[in-house]
Amino acid sequence: xxxxxxxxxxxxxxxxxxxxxxxxxxxxxxxxxxxxxxxxxxxxxxxxxxxxxxxxxxxxxxxxxxxxxxxxxxxxxxxxxxxxxxxxxxxxxxxxxxxxxxxxxxxxxxxxxxxxxxxxxxxxxxxxxxxxxxxxxxxxxxxxxxxxxxxxxxxxxxxxxxxxxxxxxxxxxxxxxxxxxxxxxxxxxxxxxxxxxxxxxxxxxxxxxxxxxxxxxxxxxxxxxxxxxxxxxxxxxxxxxxxxxxxxxxxxxxxxxxxxxxxxxxxxxxxxxxxxxxxxxxxxxxxxxxxxxxxxxxxxxxxxxxxxxxxxxxxxxxxxxxxxxxxxxxxxxx
Numbered sequence: 001x002x003x004x005x006x007x008x009x010x011x012x013x014x015x016x017x018x019x020x021x022x023x024x025x026x027x028x029x030x031x032x033x034x035x036x037x038x039x040x041x042x043x044x045x046x047x048x049x050x051x052x053x054x055x056x057x058x059x060x061x062x063x064x065x066x067x068x069x070x071x072x073x074x075x076x077x078x079x080x081x082x083x084x085x086x087x088x089x090x091x092x093x094x095x096x097x098x099x100x101x102x103x104x105x106x107x108x109x110x111x112x113x114x115x116x117x118x119x120x121x122x123x124x125x126x127x128x129x130x131x132x133x134x135x136x137x138x139x140x141x142x143x144x145x146x147x148x149x150x151x152x153x154x155x156x157x158x159x160x161x162x163x164x165x166x167x168x169x170x171x172x173x174x175x176x177x178x179x180x181x182x183x184x185x186x187x188x189x190x191x192x193x194x195x196x197x198x199x200x201x202x203x204x205x206x207x208x209x210x211x212x213x214x215x216x217x218x219x220x221x222x223x224x225x226x227x228x229x230x231x232x233x234x235x236x237x238x239x240x241x242x243x244x245x246x247x248x249x250x251x252x253x254x255x256x257x258x259x260x261x262x263x264x265x266x267x268x269x270x271x272x273x274x275x276x277x278x279x280x281x282x283x284x285x286x287x288x289x290x291x292x293x294x295x296x297x298x299x300x301x302x303x304x305x306x307x308x309x310x311x312x313x314x315x316x317x318x319x320x321x322x323x324x325x326x327x328x329x330x331x332x333x334x
Contacts (some may be wrong), residue, residue, distance in 0.1 A: 001032060008043040012172065013093035015205065016179055018042040022065055023099040025092075027110040035116060035125055036109075050103075050207060053077070054289040058213035063169075064103030064206045068158070069094070071102060080214030081332035087161035093231050101247060105158045105208040106169065106186065107198065110261075111140065111233055112152035123149045125195040131194075138299040140233070142308070144260040146296045150194035153258050155233045160257035161222055163265060168210040174203025180210060184255075187262030192261060197261070214332050215251075218243045221329040223314045224257075225306060234258040236307045241332075242318040249273050249319060254292075264291060269311075278319035283312045 001077070009015045012153050018040030021027055030036040042051070050065040053074050062071060071077060081307040092100065114120040114132040121130035133141055133151045142153040162183040172178050179285035181199065188196050189334040200206070220241045226232040243250045252273045272286045289305040290311060316322035317329050 002032075002037050003285075004035065004038055005040040007040060008044065008046060010046060012047060012176070012205075015044065015047075015174075015203075016040070016042055017202070020044055020205065022101040022104045023067070024104075024183060025100045026104065026331055027095050030109065030116075034118060035117065036229075056210060060211040062102050062209045062211065064101060064208055066102045068092070068097040068100045068105060072195070077211075078330075081165055081211050081220070082239055083164070083220035083222055084158070084161045084211070086330065087224075087237075087239060088159045090224045090237075091157035092221060102158075102209055105156055106162075106206065107182070108156055110152040111155045113137075113140070115152060124152060124190070124197075124264075127193065127195045133297070138297040139302070140235070140258075141297050141300050142260050143291050143295055143300055143303050144264050145189045145262065146260075147190045147192070147194070150190035150261070151190055151297055152190070152194070152261060153261045154187065154261050154263070155258060156263075157222070157224065157234065157237065157257065160237055160255045160263040162164065162209060162211075162237045163263035164211050164241055164253050166253060166285060168212075170208040170210060171200065172205045173194035174205045175200070178207065183209070184263065184265055190261055194261075214331060215241060215243055218251075218332045219318045219320075219329060221314055221318050221334055223310055223317075226308055236303055236308050236310050238307075238314040239263075240314050240318050242315075243277070246317060247277050247319075249276055249278055252318075254311075257309060257310075259291075259303060265322075273315070278315070278321055280312075280316070280321065283315045287311055 001004045019038035021041045050063040052063050068088050070265050072085045078085045115122050120132040141151040168180040218241045222239045224234045224237040239255045242252045269286050269289050276282050287308040290308050295301040
């Protein structure tokens with residue numbers, strides 16, 4: 001561990017330049033292996049107004065310091081936005097969820113093994129050094145949104161659920177201004193600068209996540225495919241919210257996880273589904289719009305088939321074509 005300065009911010013005006021730390025569940029691990037070596041840690045856990053879950057009209061405002069455990073177990077979230085609760089509970093362990101925060105979960109770093117290995121070239125960790133994943137082993141890498149500079153995927157389960165729910169992120173600038181952006185727009189694609197992972201500028205701080213008004217009666221689910229049954233990052237995941245009118249798909253929003261540097265959305269798939277009668281044939285046709293091209297790395301070619309099959313299985317359950325017993329499907333209440 002390299003020496004660093006520690007500053008506990010007493011107010012927003014007291015947030016100085018440095019690496020923000022809250023729960024520290026990802027940052028501290030990266031510091032221990034010297035993947036991240038900040039000169040200063042700025043502790044924001046004493047800032048007021050960031051630790052509550054409060055109504056905002058028909059919406060729900062979730063403070064950036066709300067722990068994953070508190071968020072997943074909140075009665076209002078489980079009732080109106082069950083997809084979010086189920087996605088959170090599908091990730092990490094209870095001990096980590098007790099410390100990990102809402103803002104920190106969104107900003108966690110990739111689990112690409114070349115990012116974690118300081119002996120390997122990584123443009124995300126050390127810009128300009130290259131991408132060792134291009135010629136290495138890469139079954140956990142991305143399918144979409146990659147560049148010749150980076151193939152890493154974003155690992156968050158929670159971010160995928162928030163993207164499917166059309167949630168927004170509230171951001172406070174160093175000057176004190178606040179704005180809201182969709183979770184879908186928070187992340188940057190790697191392009192030529194894989195080290196710039198989000199739209200946040202120096203001094204910007206995530207203060208909250210805003211959930212839109214609940215979709216009464218919508219069926220919501222999160223399906224995560226991984227190497228083992230628990231405490232593992234997804235190979236692929238699908239988050240979905242579907243509103244049915246009889247057998248017809250009235251509305252649907254989807255997001256795909258662990259296949260891109262951000263929660264990945266494919267509007268064309270949703271467009272094919274809306275207004276159609278739910279059927280296996282419809283789902284197979286929609287699945288053909290998912291990952292139609294060759295994978296950017298040969299080791300992730302399997303993800304194309306796996307993602308399509310996971311999408312079909314999720315849609316069958318969300319629309320009632322398949323038995324939902326024992327699956328992560330829930331109906332949102334008013």
